[in-house]
Amino acid sequence: MSSDTSDTAPQQPQDPPVVVIGAGPVGLAAAAHLHEQGMAFLVLEAGTEVAVSVRQWAHVSLFSPWRYNIDSAARRLLDAAGWAAPDDETLPTGAQLIEDYLQPLAKLPAIAGHLRFGARVVAMTRVAVDRVRTDGRVDQPFIVRLADGTDIIASAVIDASGTWCTPNPLGLNGLPAHGETDLADVIDRALPDVLGADRDAHAGRHTIVVGSGHSAANTLLDLAHLADIAPGTQITWAVRSGSVERAFGGEDDDELPARGALGSGLRALVETGRVTLAEAFGVHTVRRSGEGIELLAADGRTITADRVVSATGFRPDHSIATELRLDLDPILGCTRALADLIDPNEHSCGTVEPHGYRELSHPEPNYYAVGMKSYGRAPTFLMATGHEQVRSIVAALAGDFDAAEDVQLDLPETGVCGSNLAAVAASGKIADRFGLSPDVPAKLAAATMALLPTSASTSDAVRAAAAEVGLDPEIALEIATLTGEPGALPSVTGLISLAPAAGGACC
Template structure:
């Protein structure tokens, strides 16, 4: 964009820019400042952008989260020669991925490895896994993410046990405008330590904030009191968690990949252990969306999920409750739990909540965020990822411009960037990381040259089906746990499948 074309959007005195709300266009402002303009107040900002302010330039870019997308951001920043620090709440990289290590992704390795990370690893002698192999979560962590985090170029800059509780500007709350762009970010940790940053990339994901069982988006009546009966998404039904499900009746709530994975594992367990029963509750009246593309899916393993799930339902191995919206949960007699939609009541021993996840933006409450009121993504990104219109594979390429907030140099990337949309893919998060790192390095041409090659899918949306207008599907793992879980079909005893896609 030519500088003259932006003059009415950004350039002028600080007072004029603020009056016109011009500072709310960070991309235009950055271009203008780089071109030498007196934008949103000043030569001081130009000095900062050009690296003339040594103190500011010496600050790192802070990346929140050492999952697949957070580590991809670290690799991209390292290649760009930008100082960075990764803050990870867990005690090792990919803590969330390891929690679903028993799940096999339905996308092969070629979709699960970031390009910059691959270059760094290859230079260090890493042997790349076969591109067409489907890794488990444990393999993704052990064979890719752990080696990446251990590289000499990455390891010294990753801190574990560093939980971020707040992100703001040093000495400024959300109201203050003067000097905001030249003020460092302050990232506060749970232990009270404050870390200063020149920019912040939030790749913390949504794994720690599951949706509730209640169909209205708030907890069902009695849900909190019945918490002891509820399992979070992707329990290891055929492995470490087997005893909690064997010989018991389990109600699975949700219509996404994580629900399907658990249902298939429970059906297999029912074949092995007498008395094991499986009930599946969905808000839609018809499960056709949950069955997805089946044989037409571009990823065969993902398509097999829907085919096998359908076969179990039709055989009666899984009891389907369509049009079931959870309204009330209560402890029943003899250690059981009762779940009601107001008309029907199901009595079970365990509940698996596979209703998806949502982002927690509270840590950035003192930053100026422009969030879509529906999805909780940026307003610019929302129409590109809307699950009412898009599946995982039809989300168009997007990068720094769509991820930008009115708060310059703050970006949420990865599954968190998608808010409550279940249309995220790991490859999408990697391209976000590349674009944002390029922008922070001042390479706007590369930042805006966004490209994606995604496999098409028919399962990662929430369009209502015929006869069910107004009811969206309850999604499973929103975006695939930080990176992409999305559980799928069992391929062998004790092993499940998932994918780097929606949830």
């Protein structure tokens, strides 16, 4: 009888590697720390390149500057290779995060040789035991099974696969709305590139944005931008709650500083009628209407449009770990120890306490979900938090428990979560261009938005605001002009991008 030497037979290395699932920002940070500790590792990426999920929102700017987005071990590796580091205080887009940081990191010899693409993980277990068996369990290595049937032996697993591929549905009750799955052709997931690749689907059309978080806010502002240059573009904002005041931010108990960072812009869009607001609109049914779509609320109200953007958040998928012993919080889907620290009913991204391997541990030793996936359904995650998570976990795997316990995370509320850094940066650049004091463009924006509801036109509001701040009205109009083309009318969205928010923002 011949022996089985097929490609699907388990690999049996003498020193099983730590398997990292996902080659995004947190997965690659884990790889950098594993290399620094001298540990064998393998990064499994389902896609054909690094940061596949980030590429889906490459057009979006982060709300934290570079210094919060670069992992410490990754920086040391890159610096040693002569990397040209970006300015720590500038704000990258998703595309810049990939091109200027993640791709150079992945190409380093210390990382590149341990990356496997096209390797989708479909299941995990322990060698020779299922979830029920306890005897000798902790002494058995992991088996990580890929979609092609390959079994990989691992000493530990760090799951950094994220939640991008498992968005929440439109339905009010957490289930897909009736008919939702049949109308995927007219429902966009969060953060479509409405000013770029997806422009034709939204320009001159009516779009409904469902959701009240960071993703919804970005899309609403981009659609308002599009409406300035594409006549006939209509925007409706549907939210499940009975009020959007908390989405506007500025209150002491605002749980999501990211909403606060965009709050002033959203308020201006609603108050000036550029966005039609549908409050307490819980989607129950989705129906096709001609070539468009109709949303039916639980109370019988309907909204008809050409497209819908579903910006209702994300959730983790733990199905690949059903043979592992996980202890998940029944509400958030994260570890029970972490749940109280990140509960969005109690915390914002700036108030989450530092946490490491202890809070991320499961009854299954040496298995950790990190990054966005570690937070379950909580929307308070910051990239810098993921970097510190994997630093602590790798230190624990290496046996350095003093370092693993020494969890430190510098997330000053005024630095990342308490101010609109994007607005500050944009205001400063425009001030330099026109030879103004750095705070003048932001003051102009704030004064203009205060005057918009009672002004006959945006142009009138800009001129009146210019008088208030002592600025030449023609310069003010040029600052407010969105397109920069001769004769273009001032756009409120151009001003929104400069206005300091009442709350803050997060990446």
